[in-house]
Amino acid sequence: KQEVTQIPAALSVPEGENLVLNCSFTDSAIYNLQWFRQDPGKGLTSLLLIQSSQREQTSGRLNASLDKSSGRSTLYIAASQPGDSATYLCAVGSGNTGKLIFGQGTTLQVKP
Amino acid sequence: GAGVSQSPSNKVTEKGKDVELRCDPISGHTALYWYRQSLGQGLEFLIYFQGNSAPDKSGLPSDRFSAERTGGSVSTLTIQRTQQEDSAVYLCASSSPTRPFGYTFGSGTRLTVV
Numbered sequence: 601k602q603e604v605t606q607i608p609a610a611l612s613v614p615e616g617e618n619l620v621l622n623c624s625f626t627d628s629a630i631y632n633l634q635w636f637r638q639d640p641g642k643g644l645t646s647l648l649l650i651q652s653s654q655r656e657q658t659s660g661r662l663n664a665s666l667d668k669s670s671g672r673s674t675l676y677i678a679a680s681q682p683g684d685s686a687t688y689l690c691a692v693g694s695g696n697t698g699k700l701i702f703g704q705g706t707t708l709q710v711k712p
Numbered sequence: 713g714a715g716v717s718q719s720p721s722n723k724v725t726e727k728g729k730d731v732e733l734r735c736d737p738i739s740g741h742t743a744l745y746w747y748r749q750s751l752g753q754g755l756e757f758l759i760y761f762q763g764n765s766a767p768d769k770s771g772l773p774s775d776r777f778s779a780e781r782t783g784g785s786v787s788t789l790t791i792q793r794t795q796q797e798d799s800a801v802y803l804c805a806s807s808s809p810t811r812p813f814g815y816t817f818g819s820g821t822r823l824t825v826v
Contacts, residue, residue, distance in 0.1 A: 632813055643716070643803060643817030689755065697768050698743055698812055702755035 602627045602694050606703035613680055614711050621675040621706045623690030628668045631693040634700070635664050635675050638687045647688075648675070680710045714738075716818035718804050724824045725794055733789040733821045737806030741816070744787050745807075746779060749820070750800040758802075761787060794825045 603626045613619055623633070632651050636644040648657045648664040650673070656665040663676040677684060687707045691700040717736040725731050737744050746758040757771040761781045772778070776794075781787040791798055801820040808814065 634813070641819070643819045644805075644815075645817070646815060649813055691755075693813060696812075697760050697762075698745065698807060698815075699757050699760055699768060700745075700747075700755075700815075701757070702747075704754040 602630075602692060602701045604690060604692050604701050604703040606688075606690050606706050608706060609704065610707045610709075612709040612711065615680060615682060617680050617710075618676070618678050619680055619708070621677070621688050621690075621708070623673040623675070623703055625671045625673075625692050625701075627694070628671055629694070630668065631695060633664075633666055633673050634691045634693070635662075635673075636689040636691060638689060638705070644689065677708075680708075682710045682712050684708060684710050716804055716806055716816050718802075718818035718821050720821060721819065722822045722824075724826060727796060727825055728793055730790065730792045731794055731823065733791075733802050733823070735787045735789070735804030735806075735818060737785065737787070737804070738808070738816055739785075740808060741806035742784065742809050743807045743812065744781060745805045745815070746787070746789050747803045747805065748800045749803060753800075755803070758789070791823075794823075796825045799823055799825045 607622045634649045635647045650666040661678040666673045687705045689705045690703040719734045744761040749755045760768040763784045776792045779789045803820045805815040805817045
């Protein structure tokens with residue numbers, strides 16, 4: 601059974617700092633991996649989607665990497681801003697139905 | 713519509729009552745998913761629809777939970793004889809056949825069973 605773990609559970613950093621969020625999964629037979637952002641009381645917004653054949657994806661200040669063999673992904677946020685404060689969720693797609701297995705999330709606070 | 717719409721946004725119900733949660737996906741999105749987000753449990757998959765069919769309902773926690781989708785559009789998640797452990801945020805997502813992993817999530821229904 602696929603299990604997804606995110607570390608740390610919470611993180612507080614000063615504005616401007618570069619930071620890394622970690623995600624690990626137990627079964628390397630994945631279809632893809634996505635990083636989502638969730639703001640309080642809101643739904644999820646997809647940030648980056650990495651297909652199983654890819655090693656990384658970039659969007660603006662965000663970079664996500666994928667190492668299937670070690671069962672790990674990282675989300676790198678450069679030059680963090682207070683607007684980046686949110687919960688970041690890692691999700692693994694394990695089949696072509698589109699079903700996602702989520703980690704518990706990392707709640708990020710960026711202080712001005 | 714422009715996004716995935718869920719109603720109601722909040723629902724408080726008494727233990728033992730039935731509830732219906734509604735999801736209006738983006739027009740043209742053939743795939744629809746229900747997830748449940750509980751404190752301490754994270755986001756859990758409940759059921760997947762492709763059109764009106766549900767090829768994967770493996771996440772429904774008990775036979776008190778059921779879902780249907782009509783006209784390839786609106787979906788309803790029904791919880792019968794609600795229990796306190798059903799309290800959670802129920803999220804719906806949809807995706808297009810041309811971009812199957814490009815999910816759009818609704819804002820969810822917060823269900824509280826008292």
